[in-house]
Amino acid sequence: MKIMNCPLNGPRNVSEFVWGGEVSIMPDPNSVSDLEWGEYCFLENNTAGVVREWWCHVPTSYWFIAERNTVTDEIVRTYPAGEIFNKRVEFAKQSEDKK
Template sequence: MKIMTCPLNGPRNISEFSYGGEVRQRPAPGAAPEAVADYLFLKDNRAGITREWWCHVPTSYWFIAERDVVSDRILRTYPPSELITGEAGQ
């Protein structure tokens, strides 16, 4: 059984979580349609460590996980407030 540590609820079975995609900078309001399309549909998909959005489904709590996509090892999890400070909408 694979375990992920939720910053709010502690260690939980991975089946309680839903993947939300890479953490990336949103385009500015009024950005060109091409920039919005790139944000929505193009992903980096690089080997190595990446920051990802995850949701603990039973509590609807969204947080960030740093994961090595090569080994599928979760290195750390933390609330979004650690990464996003004072910049709404990221």
């Protein structure tokens, strides 16, 4: 049985989790092009080695970050997303003519 350490719930069976994709920094939503936004949303780097990924503990709907070695499938570390994402993103208000 493979165990993953959830930062909120402690060690749990890996079957309780779902993968949510690679962690990447969101581009500025007020100046990004459609092409860049599409790449951010849909493209993965698929790096061999240690990568940061989004994971969700399904029973509690708790999202967190795991560093996982994609070659060995070893989970190196898990931690709350707030360690990386600690600033609020401000979106520009849409004008009436763009709605």
